[in-house]
Amino acid sequence: MSNTESSDSLITTDVETGSDEHAVAPDRTAVAARDLNVYYGDEQAIDDVSMEIPENRVTALIGPSGCGKSTFLRCINRMNDMIDICRVEGDVEFGGKNVYDADVDPVALRRKIGMVFQKPNPFPKSIRDNVAYGLKIQGFDGDVDARVKESLKGAALWDEVKDQLDSSGLELSGGQQQRLCIARAIAPDPEVILMDEPTSALDPVAASKIEDLIDDLAEEYTVIIVTHNMQQAARISDRTAVFLTGGRLVEYDDTTKIFEDPEEQRVEDYITGKFG
Numbered sequence: 001m002s003n004t005e006s007s008d009s010l011i012t013t014d015v016e017t018g019s020d021e022h023a024v025a026p027d028r029t030a031v032a033a034r035d036l037n038v039y040y041g042d043e044q045a046i047d048d049v050s051m052e053i054p055e056n057r058v059t060a061l062i063g064p065s066g067c068g069k070s071t072f073l074r075c076i077n078r079m080n081d082m083i084d085i086c087r088v089e090g091d092v093e094f095g096g097k098n099v100y101d102a103d104v105d106p107v108a109l110r111r112k113i114g115m116v117f118q119k120p121n122p123f124p125k126s127i128r129d130n131v132a133y134g135l136k137i138q139g140f141d142g143d144v145d146a147r148v149k150e151s152l153k154g155a156a157l158w159d160e161v162k163d164q165l166d167s168s169g170l171e172l173s174g175g176q177q178q179r180l181c182i183a184r185a186i187a188p189d190p191e192v193i194l195m196d197e198p199t200s201a202l203d204p205v206a207a208s209k210i211e212d213l214i215d216d217l218a219e220e221y222t223v224i225i226v227t228h229n230m231q232q233a234a235r236i237s238d239r240t241a242v243f244l245t246g247g248r249l250v251e252y253d254d255t256t257k258i259f260e261d262p263e264e265q266r267v268e269d270y271i272t273g274k275f276g
């Protein structure tokens, strides 16, 4: 699937790497937070976070419960707009633009930045209609069936469901439902996929399939994943951002550096299970 809108206008700042030992070729930036602060009423959930998230990589957001990982993720495609008491200050740049600019259409933004949630949430519709849902909303005038097939293949589900496209998505197993949700997210041809603990409601076999899939997805998309599972972050991500209490981004680097030789004692303590 090729992106219909070029992302050439995205910011081209090189992503810093922590050390020469772990240095990778400079990546283009897909999403950049600049001085981001987020509040729920008087409570601050994200504290002055700036970070650049590279294109076509898996970036994991980890940290103890309540440190703001989901809040940060939801800022990227403005899902926090749905929460009345939530206030966002600072910029989230995507495609060379602050997504909070007045002329950005959040619905169009969410087509380019899709989302997959913790609990699989297929619609009570057929498998085909689940995947075609976003296409219909966007007035897609191409071959819907071909795009449905391509998306199901992209989500590693096609072989399992190709003979039952008219069955309800709710009849699938939990792991299949989550892959259906991934197919639904990729059908509108996004650039970025946000995943909020996408495997935590699944059994280990189903979770492992999703992990393999995430690796494949990164060839085509930028994947940003919140996970509580540090082994998972170490296994599947290229970059890891560690948030700690108060919504502060404490360390952000190549995943190997974070897990093998973090700069911050607090990060080492968290990763080795001393707290959190």
Ligand SMILES: Nc1ncnc2c1ncn2[C@@H]1O[C@H](COP(=O)(O)OP(=O)(O)OP(=O)(O)O)[C@@H](O)[C@H]1O
Residues within 6 Å of the ligand: 040, 044, 045, 063, 064, 065, 066, 067, 068, 069, 070, 071, 072, 083, 085
């Ligand atoms: N809708 C909301 N209304 C009010 N406060 C909220 C809301 N959502 C989150 N918060 C608060 O913001 C802070 C950060 O929450 P968030 O869910 O982003 O953290 P998290 O790191 O994703 O946590 P977890 O790992 O438990 O999912 C917490 O103090 C939380 O109570």
